[in-house]
Amino acid sequence: MAKTLFDRIWDAHVVADLGGGWALLQIDRHLLHDLSGGPALADLAGRGLSVSRPDLCFATPDHAVSSQPGRTGDTYDKGAGLYVGLRDGARDAGIPFFDLGRRGQGIVHVMAPELGITLPGTTLVCGDSHTCTNGGLGALAFGIGSSEVVHVLATQTLRQRKPRQMRITYDGSLPFGVTAKDLALHVIGTLGAAAGVGHAIEHAGPGIAAMPIEGRLTLCNLSVELGAKMAFCAPDQVAVDYVRGRPLAPTGDDWEAAVRDWAALRTDVGAVFDKEARFDLAAVPPTITWGTSPEHATAVDGSVPDPRTLSDPAGRDSWQAALDYMGLRPGQTLCGTPIDWVFIGSCANSRLSDLQDAARVVRGRHVSRGVRAWVVPGSVEVSEAAEREGLPDLFRAAGFEWREPGCSMCVAANGDIVPPGQRSVSTSNRNFVGRQGPGARTHLASPATAAASALAGAIADVREF
């Protein structure tokens, strides 16, 4: 029977078939961060258990540490305990800990692919819903809750029910000024935030084959906003070339064996999916959100929709509540809406290519008066690579603040917040009520759109820059 990429990775990790579609799955990689890692290690110890395979766990602080230049683990005092809990818990368990200021520290989903922790064909989990990011390299990667984190720490396995499968196929290529982030928002806006619920999503087709790994990571990152906890792209030569030579990637004979195994990670012609969708990349515009769900997305030159055009009452209420929260009127054009903040960062868009995209727009210009604009690189590696290209100086000269690696203003659990009522254009992945701080109004967009908006002092169409 024709198999999917997902079937192949799943089948290779079944330690025991538990019946009824359930399996005990081997977990190849477990990422731990400060917000959930330390508490889980403490919970484990409280049960009198120890970490089963510390060699398969990797820890770094990202969520609850400040991104302020010169920061330490207690710059954000409410996160200090979480930082120490992860650091000491990892040390006691023999888990590698990538500390602040050291190579490897960063947002878990940025540092793991960069270091070669994330490999095609592996299972990878983390107590964070954006773990699906790692699927961009062809890993079966998904977010889990606290109880499951403890389960993995204790047993290096998880009990999972095989999800349904969905494929999204992309044809053509993205127009000028349009990125994987715009595509992701466009897909969510078109299919809805619950389209992938209960499914594992394979992003496929010529559009993916032509997309660099960074774009695939972004697309897979946003897939949880489509409702799917797992999303991935088949690992092709582009993925192999990306992984080769990374600090923790296999070497020698192991590398040869890996590349042979990865070549088999394909979906067979004729494989059947429970759900399919198709997009023409040439038709994707620069896309931005107007509301409080990532599905509230529209072309940047579009306007705010009218809740009265919706027939179902629950949807109408949700749209109206979103407009009230965002301080927008139906029919209002988004371009030109004044903004207060710009945030370039997060596991969606803080890789070197994202900062380069923004830098191309910014070069030689200046942030509009009254706008505060931040660049928060995703990892120490990204930060150092950006420095070699002179990006921090370029951004600073343009009036941006260049900060230390972490989740920062995406999760707002670290003192980095957008003040109440202020409007932000953010390259992160969630525009939920209060996500960037209580009362903060978030418009999700690409790094290029965020950069253009910082210069304009208002939501801007990057194609005009």
Add this chain to the structure above:
Amino acid sequence: MQPFSIVSGPAAPLMRRDIDTDVIIRVERLNAPRAELGQWALEPLRGPDFILDQPTFRGAPILLAGANFGCGSSREHAVWALQGLGIRCVIAPSYGDIFFSNCFQNGMLPVTLPEAAVLSLAQQAADGSAVTVDLRQSVVTAPDGTQHGFALDPIRREMLLEGVDELGLTLRRMPEIAVWQRADAAKRPWAVTHPERISL
């Protein structure tokens, strides 16, 4: 874990779609002790009209919600916060995947019913009349006696009925896991890690 069999009582309607886990429990509250999370549950929705503060619905064991309930962040605190309000069962057309699975780790039952059925329950239960959720029969009974059967994966159903702890079950399989891992390491030598290669 507390087993779940039958829950009966007021069902509070919160019919908005896409209520995410950031709204269910704000990130600043994740540091609070688990037993105290209830006071912060659904914080951004609270105000003088907050449904779960109305005398009719205070302490209601059932929550009726719009589609894609619990989407977003993986924080299990979302389940704990709802439990802190006294909620033992949510009824909605669909759920965020991670929230859904977190429910079963904590003895909370997420019932999936079509939107029309949830809306009809919300109308009937508006005066605080009791809704009954019977897990053994997999049936929700509305105040007027209308019954809505619901589907639930049999293994998850069994886990809730028995109050089974997944971790306890898996720990019994540790010898089997070790054998599997040894065979796997020979088959996939490239999947082993070399943390010593990076200077910490």
